[in-house]
Amino acid sequence: MWRQPRAVLAVAFACIIAFMGIGLVDPILKSIAHSLGASPSQTALLFTGYMAVMGVSMLVTGVVSSRLGVKRTLLLGLVIIIAGAGLAGVQGTIGGVIGFRALWGLGNALFIATALTAIVSSARGSVKESVIFYEMALGVGIAAGPLIGGVLGAISWRGPFFGVAALMTMALVVTYYLLPPTSPVTQVTSIRDPFRALRHRGLLTVAVAALLYNFGFFSLLAFTPFPLDMGAHGVGLIFFGWGLALAFTSVVVAPRLQRRFGTVVTLLVALAALALILAIMAVWTDSRMVLATCVVAAGAFMGVNNTLITETVMKVAPVERGVASAAYNFVRFSGGAVAPWLAGRLGESINAHVPFWVGAAGVLLSVGVLASGARFLAHVDAEAERESSPGEAAAVTVGDA
Template identity: 70%
Template sequence: MKLLQQPKAVLAVAFACVIAFMGIGLVDPILKPIADSLGATPSQTSLLFTSYMAIMGLAMLITSVVSSRLGVKPTLLLGLVIIIAGAGLAGLSDSIGAIVGYRAIWGLGNALFVATALTAIVSASSGSVRDAIIFYEAALGVGIAAGPLIGGVLGSISWRGPFFGVSVLMAIAFLVTLCLLPSAHARPKPSSLRDPFRALKHPGLLGVALTALCYNFGFFTLLAYTPFPLNMTAHQVGLIFFGWGAMLAFASVILAPRLQGILGTIPAILFALTGFALILAIMAIWTEYKPVLVAGVVLAGLFLGINNTLVTETVMKAAPVERGVASAAYSFVRFGGGAVAPWLAGYLGETINDHVPFWVGSAAVLLGVLVLAASRRHLRHIDESQVLPTTMAPDPSVTPEPARAVAQT
């Protein structure tokens, strides 16, 4: 897919996505500096991820309701404003409890933005669903790769720097979205809070969501706990996770489509999950060896990139429901794993040893492999077409542009 040939609406949302996803990795290099500065334990510091992911998961239930009433553009802007406020207030805080609370606010904004952004890009893209999702994952990968690097640089000055950096970057994203993203002309069709739960009655969508919950458990164990046994400076941790993000972006755009073409979507996801579980197991065995941890973090990016792209595409095709509802239902379930894992990893590391969090993360990902394997018969249609199922309703908050048949948001 030629990126520059995408509609202006897609490019605007993608740019905002890059900056939004910087916010995830931007904080990673400063976890240990925050713990050292504020006298917090690893489990307390890891609550920065837990509060963020827990509120983000719960808020996913209302994203389709909000966007179907306000429209895509106002929802995106609202999410960005909340992120700006949450990140800025976290940077001004002097206690770990306050930072955890403001990260929860940040998670609310991110939920409104992320779920709506995916719907907007898939709806407005001039290519296939696969191309649109690869484009979305490319933005995600670039943001995740750049986040730790910028966070490491700002964090080497002060642990407050990355929080203020997020606020500034989000303000830029707000202006870009405000100026470049057209508003919908059609009146949105309101959805219900019950719609995501109804969507989860589809066995295929439920299976993918539960798989992602297990996968996210391992993902956030890697992201939130590895900086503690690494015991390096913020800048060094930032460089390591930059390598991880670069591998994730490369795999999302290049490896995922090729592996999908060779193996098929579900087998490729099973391969990626198994590879990630193996890496976590290796990190669990040789936790005291920093070169193993560094290599494990970077190589994990390859498997995570493959998984992210293919799972996102699978969610868009798994059930005959509106895209925003499917995304909300799936995200609500999967972020449960992201919410529990950081705190549990920190607690296990404190009370037992540094090896156990990685063993638990590996076991959770392997459980995801079993869940997806059991759900395969409900997902046979995924590779039948590169377009959305004909029974899937279009996003009601996006209006086609007559001249180019491209959705305006």
Template identity: 55%
Template sequence: MEPTSGKTNMLSQPKAVWAVAFACVIAFMGIGLVDPILPAIAEKMDASQSQVTLLFTSYNLVMAVAMLVTGAISTRLGVKNTLLCGIIIIAIFAALGGWSGSIWELVGLRGGWGLGNALFVATALSAIVSLSTAGTAQAIILYEAAIGIGISVGPLLGGELGSLSWRGPFFGVSVLMVLAFLFLMVMMPRTKQVIKKKSSLLDPFRALKYRGLLTLGLTALLYNFGFFTLLAYSPFVMHLKERGLGYVFLGWGLLLAVTSVFVAPRLEKRFGTIKSMIAMLILFAATLLAMGIWTDVKGVVIGAVIIAGAFLGNNNTLITTAVMQSAPVERSTASAAYSFLRFLGGAAAPWLAGKLAEVFNPHVPFIVGGCFVLLSVWFIWINRKHLMHIDRAESAH
């Protein structure tokens, strides 16, 4: 981590950083826009819950694989061009999704959406960290803040548009992406890059030889089973209309944003990254298990979804900060390797949640998700010696 001087802080950033951060807000609004309409899609397209949750599976699976090539693409196209390509791909596939006539067509188009998001997300994180003048930790907090704002505002807008038609949020995403494209085109300067060598497709796999990075990637794979169980399946058990689901996930996203910016840095400073991460994951697992026990109590499920945002906001900032320091490789390479493993978990979890509910009952997906999160805690604990250098580096600064 780069040392920061007393004159720099998270708000003292170059124009390029703010341009990317604003584009991140709009890009992540696109994810939340779709969440409140999942039950409506199931009803209108006569699809099962496991089929509708495939909208997250195809999205995350394509994104996981695409993460492996983001480094190779960005070193050839440049950061700005890669970001713009990702945004325009999202805009196109979101618009096509709004015209879908079947659930399988929509699932396929969501995969194309995932390709665009992979190009944007991986490049945006490395761009903000590289261009920031306030140090790695402050840059990551800014990135997580942009994600939190986008995720929190997205469901509110999605609920409003979804109350008119389930197709509305898809067209809304497309319009927002066009706005992000224009903003980034105008506001972000074309920085001159000095590239010593072009990134290889094998670089993310080579980076996983470092046990610290591999540990964090597999930890994220496991806890994302819980994350995407909550995100993709909980709308089916709350029994709310689109607008109501929008407000619930607005509360979830607001807590995620606030904790990622204001609470996570204090936890890291007071207790260290690894201990804080373990505590947040245990609390998140307990929340999922509570949802599994009291699935039929609407108030418990709604409250649990909202409070889970606090635990996930803290954990997202903590684990992203740790990833950037886990291995002596380029930040973009570390991000690609970590994201590949993380989104593999995000691809399997939504379909598994829907299928478990169909085969057993609505309680089981949350209990299984909570068990996976507890498994991630155990995995961190048995591999903690490979992560000790992260806390030592933070203590030194």
């Protein structure tokens, strides 16, 4: 798995930069709010607009990539991310930053929806090993995002946006020269295919559970910097620890727990533990020590959830993986986009404890949805490992965020 051609390494590098965007703005939320006179709920729209556009765009990424080919779709996504990040950094109003952050979401959708396709088509090893390699890139990017955001954000809130634009330009050059040309597929995808895929109860169960999980994910990611009330560097270090925990468990711990206890049981326990952590944060919201510790601990359980959900979506429905990915991401991103805004709004209008209670409730509901639909997921662990053709694989991203 670790001896990969240059093309795979090029896409993995671009994936790391792309996934930095999930946590990159976290350390600078308070700086943006202060500099542009924005409220927490307005600042949270940096996540909401990004996620909403990314979710809706997932419906057309298959259509685009099936016509342009994988390489052109990746390059198009990278160009849009560069434009969105760079233009967001020069804005003078919160509305302008939100708008170009949403454009960034469109680019991210085009990129991440085809990144695993490119990796599987060029990688050595099985599809499962390709997924783990992809998850490793995801984890490194998520971990590095808050750290780089904190360092650059300590200089100016505009720094992280310009940093992403510069790094993505490097990724664009590397991808252009190292990834071999790819041709459009012979059978193009329809925009209706993801909706048809949601008729499969297993896929719908996982998608709805992920939507509810996002309420916990974004209560932690988009709101915690406000009660922490620390500088960009301090918040960045805390969420760097969160990202490291997420990366380690997603690559190392999740496969071992899956082999020993099964996918559904492991998911249920990980989600229940995350709900408990959010409840602790709701009770001790005034303690920086408790919040910081819980953020890092939550990353460990989120990493387990991310990897197992990825594999489950790829196996649960008898449809092409690209179609399953589009359907799943549409539900969880577009539906879960309200979660960051809601967390900020509840914190403003009621108190800082409520967003974490709502997040815990959302994750508990996710446990209930998965448990009630467990019979539709029972075949996931029993399904034999299959090699897939390059056109069948597609990325299934998290929390990404």
